[in-house]
Amino acid sequence: MYRYVLKRLLLLIPVLLGVSMLVYCILDLAPGDAADILAPDDATLEEKEALREEMGLNRPVLIRYFEYMWNLLHGELGTSYLSPITVWDAFTQKAPNTLKLGLASVIFAVGLSLPLGIYAARHRGSWKDALSMILAILGLSMPNFWLGLLLMLLFALRLGWLPSGGADKGFLSLILPTFTIGTGMMATLTRTTRSSMLDVIRQDYLRTARAKGVNEEVVIKKHALKNALIPIITIIGTMLGGILGGATLTESVFSWPGVGRLIIDSLNGRDTPVVTGCIIMTTMFFSVVLLVVDLVYAFVDPRIKAQYSNKNKKKGGEKKDGEKAATA
Amino acid sequence: MSDNNNEVLRVEDLTVYYELEEETVKAVNDISFTLDRGETIGLVGETGAGKTTTALALLRLVPDPPGVIKSGKITVCGNDMLEVPVQKLEEIRGKDIAMIFQDPMTSLNPVFTVGEQIAESIEIHEKLGKHEAYEKALDMLEMVGIPRERGAEYPHQFSGGMKQRVVIAIALACQPQLLIADEPTTALDVTIQAQVLDLIKNLKDRQGTSVIMITHDLGIVAETCDKVAVMYAGRIIETGTLDDVFNYTLHPYTEGLFNSLPNINDRKAELKPIHGLMPDPTNLPPGCAFEPRCEYACEACKTQLPELVNFSGTHKAACLRYAEEGFHIARGKKHE
Amino acid sequence: MAKKQQQPKLDANGERKQRSQAGEAWHRMKKDRGAMLGLVVVSIIILVALLANVLLDYDEDVIGMHTKERLQSPNAKHLLGTDEYGRDILFRILYGARYSLSVGLVAVAIALTIGVTLGAIAGYNGGAVEEVIMRFTDIFSSVPNMLMALVVVSALGQSMLNLMIAIGVTSVPQFVRITRATVLTVRNQEYVESARAIGLSTPKIIVSHILPNSLSPIIVQTTLRVASAIISASSLSFLGLGIPAPNPEWGSMLSGGRKFIRDYPYMTLYPGLAIMITVLSLNLLGDGLRDALDPKLKN
Numbered sequence: 001m002y003r004y005v006l007k008r009l010l011l012l013i014p015v016l017l018g019v020s021m022l023v024y025c026i027l028d029l030a031p032g033d034a035a036d037i038l039a040p041d042d043a044t045l046e047e048k049e050a051l052r053e054e055m056g057l058n059r060p061v062l063i064r065y066f067e068y069m070w071n072l073l074h075g076e077l078g079t080s081y082l083s084p085i086t087v088w089d090a091f092t093q094k095a096p097n098t099l100k101l102g103l104a105s106v107i108f109a110v111g112l113s114l115p116l117g118i119y120a121a122r123h124r125g126s127w128k129d130a131l132s133m134i135l136a137i138l139g140l141s142m143p144n145f146w147l148g149l150l151l152m153l154l155f156a157l158r159l160g161w162l163p164s165g166g167a168d169k170g171f172l173s174l175i176l177p178t179f180t181i182g183t184g185m186m187a188t189l190t191r192t193t194r195s196s197m198l199d200v201i202r203q204d205y206l207r208t209a210r211a212k213g214v215n216e217e218v219v220i221k222k223h224a225l226k227n228a229l230i231p232i233i234t235i236i237g238t239m240l241g242g243i244l245g246g247a248t249l250t251e252s253v254f255s256w257p258g259v260g261r262l263i264i265d266s267l268n269g270r271d272t273p274v275v276t277g278c279i280i281m282t283t284m285f286f287s288v289v290l291l292v293v294d295l296v297y298a299f300v301d302p303r304i305k306a307q308y309s310n311k312n313k314k315k316g317g318e319k320k321d322g323e324k325a326a327t328a
Numbered sequence: 329m330s331d332n333n334n335e336v337l338r339v340e341d342l343t344v345y346y347e348l349e350e351e352t353v354k355a356v357n358d359i360s361f362t363l364d365r366g367e368t369i370g371l372v373g374e375t376g377a378g379k380t381t382t383a384l385a386l387l388r389l390v391p392d393p394p395g396v397i398k399s400g401k402i403t404v405c406g407n408d409m410l411e412v413p414v415q416k417l418e419e420i421r422g423k424d425i426a427m428i429f430q431d432p433m434t435s436l437n438p439v440f441t442v443g444e445q446i447a448e449s450i451e452i453h454e455k456l457g458k459h460e461a462y463e464k465a466l467d468m469l470e471m472v473g474i475p476r477e478r479g480a481e482y483p484h485q486f487s488g489g490m491k492q493r494v495v496i497a498i499a500l501a502c503q504p505q506l507l508i509a510d511e512p513t514t515a516l517d518v519t520i521q522a523q524v525l526d527l528i529k530n531l532k533d534r535q536g537t538s539v540i541m542i543t544h545d546l547g548i549v550a551e552t553c554d555k556v557a558v559m560y561a562g563r564i565i566e567t568g569t570l571d572d573v574f575n576y577t578l579h580p581y582t583e584g585l586f587n588s589l590p591n592i593n594d595r596k597a598e599l600k601p602i603h604g605l606m607p608d609p610t611n612l613p614p615g616c617a618f619e620p621r622c623e624y625a626c627e628a629c630k631t632q633l634p635e636l637v638n639f640s641g642t643h644k645a646a647c648l649r650y651a652e653e654g655f656h657i658a659r660g661k662k663h664e
Numbered sequence: 665m666a667k668k669q670q671q672p673k674l675d676a677n678g679e680r681k682q683r684s685q686a687g688e689a690w691h692r693m694k695k696d697r698g699a700m701l702g703l704v705v706v707s708i709i710i711l712v713a714l715l716a717n718v719l720l721d722y723d724e725d726v727i728g729m730h731t732k733e734r735l736q737s738p739n740a741k742h743l744l745g746t747d748e749y750g751r752d753i754l755f756r757i758l759y760g761a762r763y764s765l766s767v768g769l770v771a772v773a774i775a776l777t778i779g780v781t782l783g784a785i786a787g788y789n790g791g792a793v794e795e796v797i798m799r800f801t802d803i804f805s806s807v808p809n810m811l812m813a814l815v816v817v818s819a820l821g822q823s824m825l826n827l828m829i830a831i832g833v834t835s836v837p838q839f840v841r842i843t844r845a846t847v848l849t850v851r852n853q854e855y856v857e858s859a860r861a862i863g864l865s866t867p868k869i870i871v872s873h874i875l876p877n878s879l880s881p882i883i884v885q886t887t888l889r890v891a892s893a894i895i896s897a898s899s900l901s902f903l904g905l906g907i908p909a910p911n912p913e914w915g916s917m918l919s920g921g922r923k924f925i926r927d928y929p930y931m932t933l934y935p936g937l938a939i940m941i942t943v944l945s946l947n948l949l950g951d952g953l954r955d956a957l958d959p960k961l962k963n
Binding site (some may be wrong): 017070125167203204205206207208209212213214215216226227300301302303306 | 341384387389393414418420421422423426427429431434435436437438439440441445448449452453482484495498499501504
């Protein structure tokens with residue numbers, strides 16, 4: 001198991017380097033650079049060129065990238081072009097806000113969609129099932145910045161119950177953005193929960209449980225749910241992992257001071273180190289969460305656990321592939 | 329007979345349909361039988377004859393939708409299974425009536441240890457604490473011939489035969505009065521089949537359990553059963569004691585079943601399989617369902633549904649031809 | 665139930681099997697009310713998009729300023745009201761279908777072309793080629809989609825083509841994965857073996873035997889991807905990185921209406937509704953296609 005974790009973490013390094021190179025080089029394609037933004041409006045071409053020289057922007061992109069990568073390998077994310085702040089500080093200032101919002105949304109979504117999905121699966125074919133599925137597909141089809149605006153209009157501007165933006169009113173500020181992000185997550189998760197439960201509900205072992213005299217509620221919540229959890233955990237994991245990068249639009253709608261807004265502002269300012277740094281951090285967070293999710297599988301399903309510990313045995317390896325295909 | 333307090337099970341006029349979107353599968357049609365304490369009845373018939381549906385109906389476990397128990401009455405140990413409230417039903421299941429399922433590979437929950445799965449039943453019915461129930465579950469494992477240490481393992485770590493033993497241990501955990509064994513050996517190797525049958529037989533002898541043995545294997549019936557009911561297209565077409573059905577066979581279908589068995593004593597004898605297939609259960613003929621395949625069929629068989637008729641105190645068969653004086657089938661040997 | 669399932673017969677001739685399968689699927693889909701509703705609405709939207717430039721005068725009706733009629737709430741003359749420049753919102757929404765649909769379709773076409781090609785090559789060849797393609801896909805897909813699109817579009821600059829490229833490129837990994845997976849399962853089927861035995865070349869086998877038999881999941885994925893591409897496009901436009909003003913793209917109309925949301929909420933409401941209806945019907949259609957093409961997956 002430890003070897004597996006170590007291997008996955010090592011595999012992360014080339015991925016992160018690849019991501020950094022990709023982002024760094026794509027950004028370099030953009031017309032204009034930080035010098036254009038920093039230089040005063042009336043600056044002459046020579047003055048801008050001098051500024052570029054000073055910032056090192058006039059060197060070829062590959063050289064700048066290797067320098068960047070060298071620092072990266074030493075754990076340095078560099079300094080912002082536009083302000084004297086380090087990328088690490090810029091990121092850690094904003095990250096907690098985004099994490100808070102993302103976690104709240106995931107909790108909101110999980111709390112509502114698990115019961116709803118299970119309910120829909122149990123009453124498959126009924127009008128209640130149909131209604132839940134219609135709501136889910138509506139949630140899936142709604143652009144969430146639009147939902148955010150509508151919520152803001154109703155609850156902040158018309159009713160005045162909640163703040164329309166910012167993060168300075170504590171819990172109250174959190175409600176609307178959470179609801180906005182959570183709705184989309186809820187839609188996906190309800191659909192996954194339902195279809196995963198439907199797969200399990202037909203299994204013979206539930207009949208065995210019922211024949212033992214197990215209460216129907218226990219049959220569903222213990223025997224069925226534990227078997228249906230793998231795809232559900234996968235989706236929850238993807239959502240958790242996507243927290244840092246997935247809130248961009250909602251942050252923009254509600255002026256939420258998070259990583260998404262930082263990335264957009266930095267993109268507009270051609271602040272390559274900040275953008276690249278934030279994306280590397282986001283990607284790393286995403287990959288680590290997915291790794292944790294893989295480990296959680298082992299606690300849920302003893303068959304997967306057995307594969308982690310018998311990695312070398314051929315049979316285990318084959319099963320693992322099958323499992324992956326089944327949950328993909 | 330209903331005041332017979334030795335009676336463990338009474339099924340009266342049970343009819344079960346699967347109502348699908350476009351058609352209705354008439355799985356079980358109007359069957360009745362009873363079972364006394366310590367007795368074993370063999371429910372015999374081809375795949376699709378309605379044996380498993382009958383068994384599930386006894387536990388009120390017919391999947392609904394699409395399954396519907398259209399009519400009938402099922403009495404298990406004095407409880408009207410179709411009327412009791414759900415809570416009482418949960419008390420009866422596992423304690424008074426238990427079932428060994430056909431496919432051991434899919435009948436165990438993959439995410440719980442086998443010990444936990446056996447203990448669950450004991451915990452529910454014997455009101456024992458977690459620990460005590462688990463200890464008792466390990467005793468059960470030993471009884472079915474699995475070392476108790478293996479109780480902490482998961483189903484995927486067991487072979488098919490071992491899983492079937494676990495399924496049996498679950499069914500027997502609370503010493504049920506009535507045990508339904510649905511093709512308990514079909515999924516197993518021949519060598520293990522005998523072991524499993526022995527196991528069920530021993531437990532039956534020790535605990536006085538009544539057993540419904542569902543099978544298509546007449547050999548198993550001969551070995552284990554006191555009574556036999558032969559099912560065809562959802563109906564019981566012949567029923568009686570083992571002696572009645574095996575030695576005084578009445579129904580042409582039962583005869584067909586025997587004829588399609590290889591005879592060890594006469595190896596040169598030709599096998600005579602029954603020609604054709606069972607009728608589509610969504611579209612049963614108005615008369616005798618076996619008529620299209622029956623070599624004794626007459627015109628009346630096509631239109632008139634045969635009733636089960638008493639031939640001796642215990643032996644009944646549903647065949648119109650016996651209305652004719654002197655009719656007998658090739659295998660036929662008259663009751664004296 | 666399961667025993668009633670009809671399996672289309674496996675046929676050495678990939679094409680013929682495909683046709684009968686399509687017939688089966690259509691038969692199943694006709695019974696799915698959601699899918700049919702989706703199909704009808706999608707067709708109407710496509711029709712609107714095709715006819716918008718015939719029925720409407722772009723310079724006059726769509727981007728022409730009529731300051732006297734600015735900020736009118738919905739009324740008989742302007743069914744959905746007018747914006748701050750007096751432009752009719754209904755006209756702009758109708759015309760906007762052209763942008764959303766073409767961005768959605770072209771972006772997915774880009775992703776489809778690149779993704780299916782790479783996926784088919786990876787799945788068919790295996791070995792080092794597969795390894796390189798899949799690792800690259802991993803790198804690409806470990807960055808959240810929206811961020812990747814943001815980076816690409818801000819690097820390329822603001823234009824409709826760049827928007828299509830940005831969204832298309834970020835959707836490539838899904839197509840690579842799904843194509844590779846289906847090709848892997850089809851690759852070892854007997855009719856592929858026999859095609860190889862009679863000496864067909866690799867590209868020919870992929871194009872004429874493997875792809876037709878991997879079509880179902882790709883079709884479904886395409887439909888659902890067009891839906892999410894439309895959302896991505898309007899999201900980027902909403903952030904000011906998509907189709908530049910004064911073009912009536914739904915996302916940028918929304919973004920423009922945002923300033924007036926307190927007093928003129930209809931300016932935000934209707935473009936969003938247009939996005940939602942389009943995406944919803946594509947999703948319904950995609951779900952229906954999935955159930956119809958692969959009844960085993962249907963719950």
